[in-house]
Amino acid sequence: MYWSKLLVLALAQFVLASPHARRWDDLAVKHSWTEIPEGWVYHSAPSPSRLLDLRIGMKSHKMDDLITQLYEVSDPKHPKYGQYLSKEEVDALSAPHPDSVEAVEAWLQHHGVNPDEAIDRSGGGDWITLRIPVSVAERMLDTKYGVYHHLKSEDYIVRALSYSLPRELHSHINLVTPTTYFGTIRAMKSNSFVNPDIQVSKEAFVEDVNAPAALPPASCATTVTPACLKAFYNITGFSPVNPASQRIGIAGYLEEFGNRADLQTFLNQLLPASRGFTYTTTLINGGEDDQNDPGVEANLDIQYVVGMAAPIPVTYYSTGGRPPFIPDSTQSTNTNEPYLDWVNFVLAQSTIPTVFTTSYGENEQTIPLDYRQSVCDLFAKLTARGSTILFSSGDSGVGGGDCRTNDGRNRVQFQPAFPASCPFVTAVGGTTGLTETTIGFSGGGFSNTFARPAYQDTAVSRYLQILGNTNAGLFNTTGRAYPDLSAQANRFEVFVGGRAISVGGTSARNVQTVAGIVALINDVRISNGKGVLGFLNPLIYSDGVTGFNDIVTGSNPGCGTNGFPARAGWDPATGLGTPDFAKLRLLLG
Structure with missing residues (x-):
């Protein structure tokens, strides 16, 4: 028994x-x-x-x-x-x-x-x-x-x-x-747009590396160039000392190819001291590099990263993954999201860029929760290796369209953007004007997915207290708040197919401007025997907070409201403000 x-x-x-x-x-x-x-x-x-x-x-x-x-x-x-x-x-x-x-x-x-x-x-x-x-x-x-x-x-x-x-x-x-x-x-890809009715100024501000620092001239109100940005952000006269010690990475999709001839035209016209500088292209998952088909987005990204940070090396990642549909195909075609392909490819490399810039994003609610969380975790893994990851905050203010939720309840709610809302990336909003103010389409708000990280508790709590009951019930007061900082976002002179055009949007060089400035500060730190900045947010909300120009005017309307007003200190229209390189160099270098 x-x-x-x-x-x-x-x-x-x-x-x-x-x-x-x-x-x-x-x-x-x-x-x-x-x-x-x-x-x-x-x-x-x-x-x-x-x-x-x-x-x-x-x-x-x-x-x-x-x-x-x-x-x-x-x-x-x-x-x-x-x-x-x-x-x-x-x-x-x-x-x-x-x-x-x-x-x-x-x-x-x-x-x-x-x-x-x-x-x-x-x-x-x-x-x-x-x-x-x-x-x-x-x-x-x-x-x-x-x-x-x-x-x-x-x-x-x-x-x-x-x-x-x-x-x-x-x-x-x-x-x-x-x-x-x-x-x-x-x-x-709505984060940048051509301004067809705006002609680039014939008096566009051209960089003179021997000129002393000066305020941006009046032409920078209508046509923004690298020289304008360097004047806006106090960079005039600085050149990297250790350019080969780091690298900037740009993520590209949708058969968007940067054009090397256009880059040389851009440099010849606007940055003559950097003539001949070029970039490398890395192909991922069937990505291409068609020099006969220049893309506005790719040229934007490359020209202004190079314009801000040359001669620091730049790599453009051309990621495929959007195949033509063949109804009766039984052959393998890539059906994965190219976004996910890009992150996993980069993580698999033994050495990676010190700064990444990406101009894409979409409403959080359009992305399944498991996907949002998984991709955000991948960004945590990338930043843990010492990279700075920058994303535009979007071009719809606090939300575009009718702002109805897609959860069956059809409520009006502000629409945060992802990946800007991921707490492991640095989100960049937009400004405009000689005396900088919030540009109306600057994306900003509070995540409905990710909790507010401790590094921004003090700054965000202070803003919410001042905001009071404004927009009550339309956003998640405990969510990760963004943007983290801002930069100029409109009327950029870009060369496409040999012709100068005017482009706007928060991907239109606010992200690339900040990427260049981060790389320049990295260069200072490397010269001083220090490491690169890596994940910016805990630093800029503490030691680096005084290195930004506080933007206190304007707002980011959307969803039938005036959105969030800019205020002294951090706000969900422009974050901590726009960078002052000279101050940041002293604070962080």
Whole structure:
């Protein structure tokens, strides 16, 4: 009898330990939309044999430790300040728990998918990419994929309105993609715009490296050039001493290519001392570099990063991932979001730029929560390695359109932008004018996803107290607040196809201006035997706060309101203000 009980107990333990005892059919929804996301329409069903590059993001077992260390190395008052993590250290902290790996691989094998045949694994093993047919993905995720058409951009993508995972895997998996994220980078590309009715001034301010520092001339009110920006931000006369000691990275998508001939025209016309300087291009996931097809966005980015920071090296990352749709295709086409491809590619490199600038963004609510959190975590990993990540704050003030929520309740609410709302990036708003004021479209507000980080508690609490009941109920008072700082954002002279045009938008050089200034301060620090600035936010909200020109006029209207007014100190229209290089050089160099 005793032996019988032992046998029963042993068998029970075997069954519990056996992968076959797992309830892979006990499913729970991971994410779903109540309706097709705005701007998209259903087109057709994809072929069941169409191949998807399915990417699975597992939970990093020590993500909390990584974030703790990120704040330690970014806090100027901490003993570990500036002791950034290596790739190997970030990979180790990014790794999933062995139980997560075992559970995910057992689930894949249950569906006939061999995890050993993954076409890509991240350095930490937290991301795995598998090439599988749509029919298999639908069975694994208890979903139906469709081909959806974006009416404005003409993009076609394969996505689902919901997906599920076995309950057991919800504690192991952050994200599976492509699934419910419908974002199109073409739709996100509204952060810069050509001013067709504005002619660039024939008296545009040209840089003279031998000229003494001076206030920007009147022409800078109508045509902004690198010389104007250097006058605005007190940089005139400074040249990098150690340019080869760092690198600036620019993220590019949508077959947007910088044109080297246009860059030389720009330099010849506006920065003659930098003639001949060029940049390198890194191709990611089928990215291209077509010199016969210059893009406004790419030329904007490159010309003003170079204009602010030459001769510090610049790398333009051209990321593919928006293939033409072929209805009967059974061949593999990349269906992943190129945004995610870019971040994972950079993290896989042994050396990375010290400063990154990206001009894209979209409303938080249009991005699934699991996607927002996963991408924000990737930015934490990137900043932990000592990089500064800059994003534009958007061009819709506190929100564009009717500002209705898409959660089924249809409430009017301010619409924060992502990735600007991620607490591990530095968001840059916009100003305008010789005496700088908030430009009306400057994005700013409070995240509905991410809690307010401690580094901005004092500054934001002070603003909210002054704001009182203004806009009450329209925003999340406890959310991560942005922008963090600002710069000029309109009437920039840019060369495209050999012709000078005027461009505006918060991606129109406010981000690139700040990227250049950060790189210049890095150069000063390197000359003084110090490390690069890395994650800026804990520093600028403490030691660096007096290095900015406080913007106290204007607001960022939207959602049928006047938005947030600029005030003394930090505000959600212009952040801490615009940079003063001479002051920052003394404070931080």
